[in-house]
Amino acid sequence: MTLLILGLALFLAVHSVRLFADGWRTRQIARVGTLQYRIGHSVLALAGLVLIVIGYAQARLDPLWLWQTPIWTRHLAALLTLPAFLLLAAACVPGTHLKARISHPLLAAVKLWALAHLLANNTLADLLLFGGFLVWSVAAFAVSRRRDRREGKARPAAAVRNDAIAVVLGVLAWGVMARFLHAPLFGVAPFGG
Missing domain, CATH: 1.10.287 (Helix Hairpins)
Structure with a gap:
């Protein structure tokens, strides 16, 4: 630990x-x-x-178990990570409406990812890992947004075409992670199997 x-x-x-x-x-x-x-x-x-x-x-x-989690929380976490992957893609693709609106979609993605994993996991290590990232990303998001307002940061231009690219990339990345990578890397199949 x-x-x-x-x-x-x-x-x-x-x-x-x-x-x-x-x-x-x-x-x-x-x-x-x-x-x-x-x-x-x-x-x-x-x-x-x-x-x-x-x-x-x-x-x-x-592991040091802290509470019991029902099996369905794995499915909920898998579904909640879909918008996290969409936010991640929006952070990587320039000129998306999500990036213009949220300003820091990567931090929002980390928040959602951490929350989803806290719901589905129940050990002290999980609490430290996902809880640590959740607390950090909430604080980082708030500080970053405050700094943007203080500096008068303007929203960048956005295009629907870029949004479509981000959605396709986000859904593909989420699908590949959930279906093919999560079980071999982390020992948990998000949708069973």
């Missing part, structure tokens, strides 16, 4: 610097340069991710 906690702390801290210490971040970029800063950021984020994966895998070997 220690590796999971360390990994979450490192990964989420690295991804919170711009949100909560933007002045420090700006000074570091000025001091070492954008490329060096991004390399350092990426190395720390990757180290955190590796610790999360190893720590979560270890915690699943000897």
Whole structure:
């Protein structure tokens, strides 16, 4: 469990610097340069991710059960992740109405993904992992939206064509994950089987 906690702390801290210490971040970029800063950021984020994966895998070997979850919550989580994948695709495809409206669809996707997985999982490791990401994404979304309003950030132009591309990509990615990847990677088939 220690590796999971360390990994979450490192990964989420690295991804919170711009949100909560933007002045420090700006000074570091000025001091070492954008490329060096991004390399350092990426190395720390990757180290955190590796610790999360190893720590979560270890915690699943000897789980500490916190509550009972009905089997149908897996199906609910699978369905709730569909809009998360649509938001993820909207974050990756430029010029979507979702990105223009929400401003930070990736953070909204993380919120929905984490909530869906909290509903379907019931161990301490699940609570730490998905709860940690949920709390972080809620805070990051609020801070980011507040910063956008303070800076008078304008909504980017959007096109229906780009929305259609994002929907197709999101549905395909969700389908591939749910049908082919989730069980081999995580040991759980979202729709049974």
